[in-house]
Amino acid sequence: MNRGISSETPLIEMSNGQKKFGLFQALTNIDLTINEGEIVTLLGPSGCGKTTLMRIIAGFEALSSGSLKIDGKDVAALPPEKRPVNMVFQRYALFPHLDVFDNVAYGLKVKGVAREERRSRVQAMLKTVQMESLAHRFIGELSGGQCQRVALARALVNGPRVLLLDEPLAALDLKIRQHMLAEMKRIQMETGATFVYVTHDQDEAMILSDRVVLIDRGRIVQVDKPQDMYFRPRTLFAAKFLGETNLFEGKAGASSDGQILLQTPDGPFDITAGAVPMGGAHTAVMSVRPEAMSFRRCASQDDHELEAEIDDVIFSGSRSFFHLVSRGGQKFRVQVQNLPGAELPGTGDMVHVCWRKDSAIILQP
Structure with a gap:
């Protein structure tokens, strides 16, 4: 049986x-x-x-x-x-x-x-x-x-x-x-x-x-x-122990529409997932997985975007890992699947990085 x-x-x-x-x-x-x-x-x-x-x-x-x-x-x-x-x-x-x-x-x-x-x-x-x-x-x-x-x-x-x-x-x-x-x-x-x-x-x-x-x-x-x-x-x-994630630190509080608003050196990000104590702004961290990010301009208000410079590229067979630094000084990584013939940016290039709001989560430090 x-x-x-x-x-x-x-x-x-x-x-x-x-x-x-x-x-x-x-x-x-x-x-x-x-x-x-x-x-x-x-x-x-x-x-x-x-x-x-x-x-x-x-x-x-x-x-x-x-x-x-x-x-x-x-x-x-x-x-x-x-x-x-x-x-x-x-x-x-x-x-x-x-x-x-x-x-x-x-x-x-x-x-x-x-x-x-x-x-x-x-x-x-x-x-x-x-x-x-x-x-x-x-x-x-x-x-x-x-x-x-x-x-x-x-x-x-x-x-x-x-x-x-x-x-x-x-x-x-x-x-x-x-x-x-x-x-x-x-x-x-x-x-x-x-x-x-x-x-x-x-x-x-x-x-x-x-x-x-x-x-x-x-x-x-x-x-x-x-x-x-x-x-x-x-x-x-x-978030840190399971896999790899990018962490953006800032001050979090409730936005006017009831979402969480995280103020960072790269601007505000509104997030739906996570929890922040009520009553004023609190230090918090936004977690975004590297594979959730892509090199493109955002086309929807349900997306987040920032501009960054590529600091290093690591080729790993089926994937490439891009190390970036944002205009606000945030260091983070983007993971991209490697496809034959695909053209990807290189070290020193300025790029736009986009991710969906629902792929981010707010956590307490």
């Missing part, structure tokens, strides 16, 4: 989670619900607390205070082996003296699963991860991507409700990593397990996730679908 479609049934529920190591506050006020069948990524910079949060779900660490439920049951007193979870580590932790089949079968053997059932379940799982033809290879004879498939199969063959993945692709090169992300989505759809994935790589989070949990200094900053978090970040940290 394919259960690989996310439901609205809560599977993991953490309320007011706190974690201290001595005097160090690793996690603060963690309120998080993960639904059955989701792929949820815990994303953030190194040391932000994402791995600690995963280890608490796994049972390797305990909350200092707060509650954790899995499938509606309080699991605070349960050791890792009694929880309906399994974990895939960055370094795979496979047994080099066992072949692929026996590595995958190991957990079932420990649990006392009968030989014929064990064989059937392992064969089915090896087919799911497309490793059935390599069942009798030893770990030292496999590539990094193949080892990762074996680690996934070994974790999933036990039928966990939740699979925890702690930066499992960090040791792989770019092309294999991209391929494995697609494979993990396929495997999750076929098995129906809930995946909780830890990474500091924004691209992995965007590609893989149903929802992203962005963490900074032990606190959840935002929980959202990848596209919503990218285009509508709620904080300056979120």
Whole structure:
């Protein structure tokens, strides 16, 4: 049965989670619900607390205070082996003296699963991860991507409700990593397990996730679908951490038509998205993604425009990145898709840069 479609049934529920190591506050006020069948990524910079949060779900660490439920049951007193979870580590932790089949079968053997059932379940799982033809290879004879498939199969063959993945692709090169992300989505759809994935790589989070949990200094900053978090970040940290963005600082207040008016050295910009405290002008930042900008004169009142000089051009295959300085001294970047035969401006050229108002958002610094 394919259960690989996310439901609205809560599977993991953490309320007011706190974690201290001595005097160090690793996690603060963690309120998080993960639904059955989701792929949820815990994303953030190194040391932000994402791995600690995963280890608490796994049972390797305990909350200092707060509650954790899995499938509606309080699991605070349960050791890792009694929880309906399994974990895939960055370094795979496979047994080099066992072949692929026996590595995958190991957990079932420990649990006392009968030989014929064990064989059937392992064969089915090896087919799911497309490793059935390599069942009798030893770990030292496999590539990094193949080892990762074996680690996934070994974790999933036990039928966990939740699979925890702690930066499992960090040791792989770019092309294999991209391929494995697609494979993990396929495997999750076929098995129906809930995946909780830890990474500091924004691209992995965007590609893989149903929802992203962005963490900074032990606190959840935002929980959202990848596209919503990218285009509508709620904080300056979120805007800067996910991808690249241009930041225009100024004084913001309400305009006569109820929009947000940002006064900058390059003039006023009225913006519909974001929030500024009421009562006078406040320092704020307008965030605009480089790919939302283009070299053209604006033809609509729903667009913003400024004039700038190109300071540098970086060619990157399918894309070019233009570094510019506006007349008001603002430094920013424009990203353009490279097309055969297209003529683009060069270093030293004065250009008009245009973007839609609804591609900008106001954030608090």
